[in-house]
Amino acid sequence: MQMPLPDAGVLSRKARIVARLSSVLSKDAVIHDEAETRAYECDGLTAYRCPPLAVVLPSSTEEVAAVLRICHDEGVPVVPRGSGTSLAGGALPTADSVVIGVARMNEVIETDYENRTIRVQTGRTNLSVTGAVEADGFFYAPDPSSQLACAIAGNIGMNSGGAHCLKYGVTTNNLLGVTLVLMDGTVIEIGGAHMDAGGYDWLAVICGSEGQLGIVTEAVLRLVPKPEGVRPVLIGYRSDEVAGACVSDIIRAGVLPVAIEFMDRPCIRATEDYCKAGYPDCEALLIVEVEGSPEEIDAQLAVIRRIAERHDPVEFREAKDADEAARIWLGRKSAFGAMGQMGDYMCLDGTIPVSELPFVLKRIGELSKEFGLDVANVFHAGDGNMHPLILFDANKPGDLETCEELGAEILKLCVEVGGCLTGEHGVGVEKRDLMDVQFAPADLEAQMRVKDVFDPAWLLNPAKVFPLLVSASRRERLGLAA
Amino acid sequence: MLRPSNEGELAEAVASASGPLSVRGGGTRGMAGDGDALSVAGLSGITLYEPGALTLVARSGTPVTEIEAALAAENQMLAFEPMDHRPLLGTKGEPTIGGVVAANVSGPRRVQAGAARDVLLGVRFVDGRGTVVKNGGRVMKNVTGYDLARLMCGARGTLGVLTEVSLKVLPRPETQATVVLGGLEIADAASAMAAALASPFSVSGAAWTGGDVFLRIEGMAASVAYREGRVAGLFPKVEARILRGEKSAALWRGIRDAEALAGAPGDVWRISAKASEAPRLVKGLPGGAKVLVDWGGGLIWALVSEGTDLRRTLGAFDGHATLVRGEGHGPRMHPEAAPLAALAKRLRAEFDPRGILNPGVMG
Numbered sequence: 001m002q003m004p005l006p007d008a009g010v011l012s013r014k015a016r017i018v019a020r021l022s023s024v025l026s027k028d029a030v031i032h033d034e035a036e037t038r039a040y041e042c043d044g045l046t047a048y049r050c051p052p053l054a055v056v057l058p059s060s061t062e063e064v065a066a067v068l069r070i071c072h073d074e075g076v077p078v079v080p081r082g083s084g085t086s087l088a089g090g091a092l093p094t095a096d097s098v099v100i101g102v103a104r105m106n107e108v109i110e111t112d113y114e115n116r117t118i119r120v121q122t123g124r125t126n127l128s129v130t131g132a133v134e135a136d137g138f139f140y141a142p143d144p145s146s147q148l149a150c151a152i153a154g155n156i157g158m159n160s161g162g163a164h165c166l167k168y169g170v171t172t173n174n175l176l177g178v179t180l181v182l183m184d185g186t187v188i189e190i191g192g193a194h195m196d197a198g199g200y201d202w203l204a205v206i207c208g209s210e211g212q213l214g215i216v217t218e219a220v221l222r223l224v225p226k227p228e229g230v231r232p233v234l235i236g237y238r239s240d241e242v243a244g245a246c247v248s249d250i251i252r253a254g255v256l257p258v259a260i261e262f263m264d265r266p267c268i269r270a271t272e273d274y275c276k277a278g279y280p281d282c283e284a285l286l287i288v289e290v291e292g293s294p295e296e297i298d299a300q301l302a303v304i305r306r307i308a309e310r311h312d313p314v315e316f317r318e319a320k321d322a323d324e325a326a327r328i329w330l331g332r333k334s335a336f337g338a339m340g341q342m343g344d345y346m347c348l349d350g351t352i353p354v355s356e357l358p359f360v361l362k363r364i365g366e367l368s369k370e371f372g373l374d375v376a377n378v379f380h381a382g383d384g385n386m387h388p389l390i391l392f393d394a395n396k397p398g399d400l401e402t403c404e405e406l407g408a409e410i411l412k413l414c415v416e417v418g419g420c421l422t423g424e425h426g427v428g429v430e431k432r433d434l435m436d437v438q439f440a441p442a443d444l445e446a447q448m449r450v451k452d453v454f455d456p457a458w459l460l461n462p463a464k465v466f467p468l469l470v471s472a473s474r475r476e477r478l479g480l481a482a
Numbered sequence: 483m484l485r486p487s488n489e490g491e492l493a494e495a496v497a498s499a500s501g502p503l504s505v506r507g508g509g510t511r512g513m514a515g516d517g518d519a520l521s522v523a524g525l526s527g528i529t530l531y532e533p534g535a536l537t538l539v540a541r542s543g544t545p546v547t548e549i550e551a552a553l554a555a556e557n558q559m560l561a562f563e564p565m566d567h568r569p570l571l572g573t574k575g576e577p578t579i580g581g582v583v584a585a586n587v588s589g590p591r592r593v594q595a596g597a598a599r600d601v602l603l604g605v606r607f608v609d610g611r612g613t614v615v616k617n618g619g620r621v622m623k624n625v626t627g628y629d630l631a632r633l634m635c636g637a638r639g640t641l642g643v644l645t646e647v648s649l650k651v652l653p654r655p656e657t658q659a660t661v662v663l664g665g666l667e668i669a670d671a672a673s674a675m676a677a678a679l680a681s682p683f684s685v686s687g688a689a690w691t692g693g694d695v696f697l698r699i700e701g702m703a704a705s706v707a708y709r710e711g712r713v714a715g716l717f718p719k720v721e722a723r724i725l726r727g728e729k730s731a732a733l734w735r736g737i738r739d740a741e742a743l744a745g746a747p748g749d750v751w752r753i754s755a756k757a758s759e760a761p762r763l764v765k766g767l768p769g770g771a772k773v774l775v776d777w778g779g780g781l782i783w784a785l786v787s788e789g790t791d792l793r794r795t796l797g798a799f800d801g802h803a804t805l806v807r808g809e810g811h812g813p814r815m816h817p818e819a820a821p822l823a824a825l826a827k828r829l830r831a832e833f834d835p836r837g838i839l840n841p842g843v844m845g
Contacts, residue, residue, distance in 0.1 A: 169600060194755050195780045197636055208628065254656070293705075424623055426625050443616050447628040453828045
């Protein structure tokens with residue numbers, strides 16, 4: 001992984017920069033000791049590490065603005081950070097950067113049930129947004145696997161998804177407003193409790209911009225009323241192809257489950273060894289979850305059962321109570337932990353058209369043999385968002401490199417069949433240099449023009465998203481200016 | 483009128499334009515700017531439709547009716563229910579999917595299923611330099627790079643001319659019913675709509691006009707029967723009646739197209755606001771105004787006498803007012819706060835440096 005060389009001028013001004021930052025923040029909100037900045041040297045993509053120049057932990061929008069004004073003035077790159085759970089290296093620092101962590105800004109500012117919205121500071125974790133409203137019958141829909149830890153700031157940065165997107169959409173579909181601080185310290189209010197943009201849809205481009213356009217300090221989120229009930233079923237099949245065909249048939253039949261999850265044999269086996277969820281011995285397994293009143297759930301499950309049985313399942317298991325429902329989800333929810341027990345793994349995140357599922361799974365199997373590394377598949381089948389897990393041994397020389405090569409091949413395959421490199425984790429540094437597989441130069445140029453509008457000096461998270469070579473002239477312009 | 487028949491010709495037409503272009507699809511929504519007419523109607527046809535993946539890709543000039551017919555054949559639909567502006571604006575022509583996306587046109591189901599921008603998965607467009615750009619794709623979950631597709635949605639052709647759009651579609655509900663609550667003033671109506679939308683009964687439309695509240699329920703027959711009872715039961719003190727099947731469908735087509743305001747003279751305003759502000763805003767409208775409230779209070783259509791300075795009458799509120807028909811007073815689009823207006827200007831300068839695409843339409 002290549003990162004730009006740190007700016008020697010910035011490094012040499014460390015003392016002054018730290019002093020200026022300390023003048024606008026409380027003492028415990030500026031971290032510059034080398035031993036302490038190490039805690040921020042990486043995010044969830046732990047293969048790459050670099051301690052930053054300093055870390056600041058502001059407590060308000062005003063403090064974020066003050067910090068950004070100083071960094072803008074000093075020409076210091078800024079790396080925004082939520083909870084640091086990014087799997088793509090979105091919060092990976094450079095040695096000359098100031099990390100702005102929003103973790104201390106975690107208050108609920110306003111709960112408005114009449115308009116079904118909540119305004120929060122963005123350091124608040126995803127799950128605790130739901131925690132603040134569930135007693136009153138509401139929830140916040142996007143539910144990334146890391147929801148216990150991940151911050152709304154990062155969810156907005158990466159446009160995070162989750163298992164229930166088929167019905168409720170991803171972050172961009174549930175974000176109504178933001179307080180955004182631009183790199184020069186300007187504070188802007190965008191959107192609110194009203195439902196559509198008055199001018200350009202700024203929220204659309206801010207959501208998923210990986211912290212490159214500004215720092216979001218507050219967000220207005222859509223609240224959804226909790227359904228009367230939910231119930232999952234588990235369906236086992238003899239082959240991936242048949243399971244894939246079943247997914248397509250369910251969607252076509254007009255039932256819209258809230259989630260359709262898919263696990264293949266390597267993944268089923270690993271989770272069985274790990275947590276003994278009692279999954280059937282089969283090649284492919286689907287978990288389909290529907291919502292509504294008990295009668296509505298029965299009616300939907302009757303349709304799903306009819307379709308599932310046409311494909312001759314090994315097993316069709318319906319949860320009769322909450323305990324059985326939890327057991328159906330247990331293996332799926334433990335999948336990543338189970339793979340972690342087996343050794344090192346790399347989790348991919350490409351999306352494919354659902355119709356290409358059987359072909360892509362077959363090709364992944366072939367590539368796995370070719371590269372000599374096992375791949376387990378667990379993913380959101382309803383929306384085609386795959387999570388192939390490549391198993392490797394970090395202690396074996398060359399294994400990580402082989403794993404990265406295989407990962408790149410699988411992602412290229414996703415693009416070839418009409419999909420994309422990343423469905424919910426983001427580009428970060430991890431997929432940065434694959435962007436030209438999916439985009440032509442003019443496509444990337446158009447995206448970079450948007451960054452030019454918001455952050456003309458390219459100081460915000462500059463070495464992410466775009467291939468280094470492609471963004472070089474813009475980032476170097478910054479060097480010249482400094 | 484320039485009427486290219488493919489993306490390459492369109493790119494050439496933009497690149498070689500010597501002055502402003504009035505970019506349009508079917509020209510039915512009254513949103514094009516001044517200049518030489520540039521129509522995308524020649525770029526037509528569905529290029530991909532996978533019912534099992536809930537995805538449809540079409541060239542921007544494809545008639546909405548053609549798309550709706552193809553979807554209906556598979557029991558699917560555009561869930562955001564785009565309105566037909568022709569009755570309200572008295573325009574003629576064939577509404578196109580490009581126009582729908584360019585104006586982010588969404589109907590009553592917006593409260594439940596989202597807006598046009600929410601189901602937009604990808605676009606191809608020609609920017610003001612004549613460069614072809616693609617963004618997004620045809621899959622539902624995609625965070626690869628910036629989301630320019632949704633940025634184009636609602637930009638009314640000022641950042642680029644759409645040539646192809648990719649949309650998520652949804653199953654068409656088996657049936658529908660509408661719970662009608664009679665004799666409610668706007669304040670009680672807004673509370674009733676908020677209560678219905680906060681219930682777990684998947685209300686897919688909540689509107690108010692002429693003293694009646696309309697609450698729509700859709701889905702499988704047994705489920706609709708169950709939920710219409712539960713929704714009506716939320717309001718034990720109000721007399722409720724139920725419209726079913728085609729009667730319900732026709733009612734919502736009328737609400738979608740703001741039919742209650744069509745055919746009469748005056749200016750038509752579309753106010754997008756925080757739903758709970760609807761009572762204050764509706765009461766603040768000039769006397770004699772004709773009003774239709776949709777989106778549970780979040781969307782207010784108002785027919786007022788010509789030349790009314792409605793933004794001044796209403797004062798500050800969380801949202802915006804667009805002049806949809808008539809000369810009105812002030813710009814069509816609600817002026818944005820200064821920092822956003824400055825960003826908008828810079829954005830246009832990046833995507834359309836010569837300022838030739840629907841100039842003035844977005845401020």
